[in-house]
Amino acid sequence: MNEIAPIEESAGEAGYVTPVMAQYVEIKAANPDCLLFYRMGDFYELFFEDAETASRALGITLTKRGKHLGQDIPMAGVPVHAADDYLQRLIALGHRVAVCEQLEDPAEARKRGSKAVVRRDVVRLVTPGTLTEETLLDARRSNFLAAVARQRGSEGATDRFALAWIDMSTGAFRLAETAAAGLPALLARVEPKELLVPDNLFDEDELRRTWKASGAAVAPVPRAFFDGATAHDRLAAYYGVRALDGFGAFSRLELSAAAAVVAYVEKTQVGGRPPLDPPARDAEGGVMAIDAATRANLELVRTLSGERRGSLLAAVDRTVTGAGARLLAERIAAPLTDTAAIRDRLDTIDLLVAETGLRTTLRSALARAPDMARAFTRLSLDRGGPRDLAAIAAGLEVADRLAAALAPHGHGGVEIAAIVDGLAGAPHALGERIADALADELPLLKRDGGFVRGGFRADLDEARALREDSRQVIAALQATYAETTEIRALKIRHNGVLGYFVEVPPAHGPAMMSDPLARTFIHRQTLANCVRFSTTELGQLEGRIASAAERALAIELSVFSDLLAAVVEAGEGIKVAAATLATLDVAAALAELADAEGWVRPRVDDSLAFDVEAGRHPVVEQVLKEEGASFVANDARLGGEDAGRLWLVTGPNMAGKSTFLRQNALIAVLAQAGCFVPARQARIGVVDRLFSRVGAADDLARGRSTFMVEMIETAAILNQAGPRAFVVLDEIGRGTATFDGLSIAWATIEHLHEVNRARALFATHYHELTALAERLPRIVNATVKVKEWKGDVVFLHEIVPGAADRSYGIQVAKLAGLPPAVVERARAVLAELERTDGGKAAAILDDLPLFSAARRRAPAPAAAPDPAETELLAALDALAPDDLTPREAIDALYRLKSLRARARRD
Numbered sequence: 001m002n003e004i005a006p007i008e009e010s011a012g013e014a015g016y017v018t019p020v021m022a023q024y025v026e027i028k029a030a031n032p033d034c035l036l037f038y039r040m041g042d043f044y045e046l047f048f049e050d051a052e053t054a055s056r057a058l059g060i061t062l063t064k065r066g067k068h069l070g071q072d073i074p075m076a077g078v079p080v081h082a083a084d085d086y087l088q089r090l091i092a093l094g095h096r097v098a099v100c101e102q103l104e105d106p107a108e109a110r111k112r113g114s115k116a117v118v119r120r121d122v123v124r125l126v127t128p129g130t131l132t133e134e135t136l137l138d139a140r141r142s143n144f145l146a147a148v149a150r151q152r153g154s155e156g157a158t159d160r161f162a163l164a165w166i167d168m169s170t171g172a173f174r175l176a177e178t179a180a181a182g183l184p185a186l187l188a189r190v191e192p193k194e195l196l197v198p199d200n201l202f203d204e205d206e207l208r209r210t211w212k213a214s215g216a217a218v219a220p221v222p223r224a225f226f227d228g229a230t231a232h233d234r235l236a237a238y239y240g241v242r243a244l245d246g247f248g249a250f251s252r253l254e255l256s257a258a259a260a261v262v263a264y265v266e267k268t269q270v271g272g273r274p275p276l277d278p279p280a281r282d283a284e285g286g287v288m289a290i291d292a293a294t295r296a297n298l299e300l301v302r303t304l305s306g307e308r309r310g311s312l313l314a315a316v317d318r319t320v321t322g323a324g325a326r327l328l329a330e331r332i333a334a335p336l337t338d339t340a341a342i343r344d345r346l347d348t349i350d351l352l353v354a355e356t357g358l359r360t361t362l363r364s365a366l367a368r369a370p371d372m373a374r375a376f377t378r379l380s381l382d383r384g385g386p387r388d389l390a391a392i393a394a395g396l397e398v399a400d401r402l403a404a405a406l407a408p409h410g411h412g413g414v415e416i417a418a419i420v421d422g423l424a425g426a427p428h429a430l431g432e433r434i435a436d437a438l439a440d441e442l443p444l445l446k447r448d449g450g451f452v453r454g455g456f457r458a459d460l461d462e463a464r465a466l467r468e469d470s471r472q473v474i475a476a477l478q479a480t481y482a483e484t485t486e487i488r489a490l491k492i493r494h495n496g497v498l499g500y501f502v503e504v505p506p507a508h509g510p511a512m513m514s515d516p517l518a519r520t521f522i523h524r525q526t527l528a529n530c531v532r533f534s535t536t537e538l539g540q541l542e543g544r545i546a547s548a549a550e551r552a553l554a555i556e557l558s559v560f561s562d563l564l565a566a567v568v569e570a571g572e573g574i575k576v577a578a579a580t581l582a583t584l585d586v587a588a589a590l591a592e593l594a595d596a597e598g599w600v601r602p603r604v605d606d607s608l609a610f611d612v613e614a615g616r617h618p619v620v621e622q623v624l625k626e627e628g629a630s631f632v633a634n635d636a637r638l639g640g641e642d643a644g645r646l647w648l649v650t651g652p653n654m655a656g657k658s659t660f661l662r663q664n665a666l667i668a669v670l671a672q673a674g675c676f677v678p679a680r681q682a683r684i685g686v687v688d689r690l691f692s693r694v695g696a697a698d699d700l701a702r703g704r705s706t707f708m709v710e711m712i713e714t715a716a717i718l719n720q721a722g723p724r725a726f727v728v729l730d731e732i733g734r735g736t737a738t739f740d741g742l743s744i745a746w747a748t749i750e751h752l753h754e755v756n757r758a759r760a761l762f763a764t765h766y767h768e769l770t771a772l773a774e775r776l777p778r779i780v781n782a783t784v785k786v787k788e789w790k791g792d793v794v795f796l797h798e799i800v801p802g803a804a805d806r807s808y809g810i811q812v813a814k815l816a817g818l819p820p821a822v823v824e825r826a827r828a829v830l831a832e833l834e835r836t837d838g839g840k841a842a843a844i845l846d847d848l849p850l851f852s853a854a855r856r857r858a859p860a861p862a863a864a865p866d867p868a869e870t871e872l873l874a875a876l877d878a879l880a881p882d883d884l885t886p887r888e889a890i891d892a893l894y895r896l897k898s899l900r901a902r903a904r905r906d
C-alpha cells in the first residue's frame, strides 16, 4: 500500500479539489508533455492519464485514489528505490518523465497548519537525450541529444540545415551544417536518441519522414529556443564567456541549433549545468558522406535487423572500456577524408602493433579504467556518489601509470604525442587525494555514510568511536538490566519508531510494570510475544549515539564536498585524461585486432587509386572462421588516373558477389576511419562519398522494397557521385520486367562510366551487360568462379576476369531443395527458351505439359522405405527456401548433401 502522510488526504467530494490535487494539477500543467512522477513519501505516484499510460507501459497496477471533481482518480505508483528501473523502461519507450520531489519535510509543512501541503516541484525532466545515470545508459553507446535548425533558401536556392548534438553524459558537443539533401545522412550518422525540432518544422510534410527515419524520440520545441538573435548570448552565458570566438567560427545557423540544445538542457536540468565541452564543428566535407541507405545496407554499426552483433562495428570492436567502444563507434560511423588525420590515427596503431609488450600493458591497465567522463558529469550535476569519486581516482591512477609507460614513445606520431601530453596533464595528485580519503568498500549514496577511510580525519574517527563506544555501553547496560530484573531473556533492541527499548517475554510483563521495576522501566508497548519498555538512561544514550552518527555523517559529507569541489576545479584535466584513455583504448584494440587477424595498414592518399590485394569481408570471414571454414580473399583494382573503373561482376546466386562488393566498401570505411584493413595490401585514394545499394528484390525484408525506392536511390547516386565517390550497386534493375531492368542497368552503367566517372562495383545477373566492356574503356568484366561437378555447382568464391557464361540458377534451386519435378520442368523450359532464343516462350509452354514430368517422376510405392532417404526427404520437406538467409541456405545445402551421401552409402 502506498504511504501517504495523513496530511495529504486527497479524498474529495464532488466539485471539491483537495490541496494536494490542486498542487498536482498545477505542476502537471507546467509539464504537459511529460509523465509526472509525483513524490509522495516512498513512492512516485502517477495520476489520471499518466497513471494509465504508465500502468500499460510498465505492467504496474492501476488503482484509484479519492476523487477529483467528483470523478475517481486513476493512480499508479513506483517505489522510489526502484524508480531507475521503471524510468529506464519508460525512456526506452520514448516517454519523457518529470520528476517532482518533496522539497521539505512533511513535518515542516504541518507547522504551517493541518491543511498545508508539502512543497513540491519538478527537479528534473528525464528525457531520452539527457540521461546521466549509469543504470539508464548503455556503457558502450553514446547517447546523443540533437537539435536541428533550418535556414530557408532564398530565391530558388535549397534550404540549409544545422545540426547540434551533445552527449550530456560525457559533455561532447558537436556542430555541423549541411544542404537539405544531406540532412538525412547526417542524422543517420549521429543517430540521436532525442531530436529537438522547432515546432513549426515538426509537422512539415517533407520533413516528417526525415524525423521519423532518424529513429529518435522527436520533440517539438518552441521556436524561441532557436532564436538566432539571442543564440550567441545564450551560449556565451552558458560557458561564462563574453564571446564565442575562442571556440571557433560558427555560422548563424549553427549557433541557433547549438543554442536550442543548451536551452533544452537548461530546461530539463532545472538549473543544473552539465559540464559541456565547447562546441566543435565538423568542417563540411570533413567526413565521408554515407547516406542512410548505404549505412544500413553495409551494416556499419548495426545489422539490418537492428542488432549490434553481426555489424562491422561488432566485428572490429576489441576495446576494453565503454568510452573506447563509444569512440570506435563514432569513428566507424564517420570516416575521415583528411589524409593527414587518417595517417595520425594509423601511426598510433602501427606503434602498438609493433610494441606487443606495451600493448598488453596498456590493455590490462585500461580494462580497469572506469568511465571517468560519465562519473565526472554526474558529480558536476551533484548526482554523483562516492563510487563516482572513486571512478575518477581509479581513472587518474590508470592515466598516471600509462603516462609513464608511454612517455618514451611520444615522438611516434601526432596522435600519440597528444596522448602522452593528455596523460601527463591529468591531475594525478587529485587522484591520490581521493584515493587516500575513500574507504575500500563504498556505498552507492553519500547520505549512507561510511565511505571515508578510517584514519583520514581525526574528528571523524572520534565521532565514529563515540558511536561505537555507545554501542558497547548499550551492551553493558543490557547485562546490568538483565541482572537487576533477574530476567535473562531481557534484550535491548532498536527500531525506527521507539528508538532503543528494552524487550522482555510477556510472562515478565507484570513484574516489570510493578514497583520497584516500574520506577526504572516505562511501559511502551505490549505485543503478542513481547513487552517493550524505555528508560531514561537509554533515552540519553540514544541521543548521544544519534548525535555522534549525525556528526560523523556531517564530517563525511564535508569531505565529499571538498573532494567534489576539487574534482570540478580540475574538470578540464579530468576530461582530457578520459578522452585520452578512450583514444588509447581504440588504438590498442585495433592494433590487437590487426595483429590477431593479419590486417594491414592501408595507404590512404589523395589519388584516385583503389587497389586492394587479397581483401576479405571482416564480418563474413569471422562467421566462417567460427565454423572452421576459411574465406577466399579477392583483389579489387578500381583506380584510375582521372576516373575510376567499373567492375561488372557476374556469377550465380550464392557465389559471393554481394560479399565481394561489400567487403570493398567496408575496407574503404575502415581505412578512412583510421583502422587497419583485412587485406594483404591496400591503397585507397580518399573516397568522399560512399554509395551502396541493393536491388529491390533483395530489399524486401526491410519492407521498403518498391521499385520506386530503388530508382529514387539510384537517381541520387547518378546525381551526386563524382570521381572521388565509391559506388556499389548490387543487382540494380532487378525489381522490374527483364527488358526494363536490363535497359535501366545498361543506361546506369553508361552514366556512371561517362558522367560520374566513379570507382564502382556492379553485380548483375544480366549477362548481356558484359558486352559493355567492349565499348567502354574503363569497364572491366569480372566473375565469380564456380565448378560444375556431376551436374551440380560448386562455389569457389574466387573473383576472376571475364564474364559468367551461365547463371546456374537451376542448379542452385536444386541444391536449395526445390522438388525434383520442378527442377526438371525448369530445365526443360530453359532448354526450350534457349533453343528458341526466348522469343516464343508463351507458345512453347503448351508443348511441355506441366505435369507430365511430375507424373513420370512420381515414386513407385517402395517395398520398404530407406531410412536415410526418408530422412533426406523429410529434411527437404522442412525447407522453406523463401525464409532462409543465404547463410542458412548454404548450411541447408551442406546438410542435404551429407544426408545424400549417407543415403548412397546405405
Ligand SMILES: Nc1ncnc2c1ncn2[C@@H]1O[C@H](COP(=O)(O)OP(=O)(O)OP(=O)(O)O)[C@@H](O)[C@H]1O
Residues within 6 Å of the ligand: 620, 624, 630, 631, 632, 633, 651, 652, 653, 654, 655, 656, 657, 658, 659, 660, 797, 798, 886, 887, 890
Ligand atoms: N570470398 C568468400 N569466401 C568464402 N565464402 C564466401 C565468400 N564470399 C561469399 N561466401 C559465402 O557465400 C555466401 C553467399 O555469398 P553472397 O551473398 O555474397 O552471394 P551472391 O553471389 O551475392 O548471391 P545472390 O546473388 O543470391 O545475392 C556467403 O554467405 C558466404 O558464406
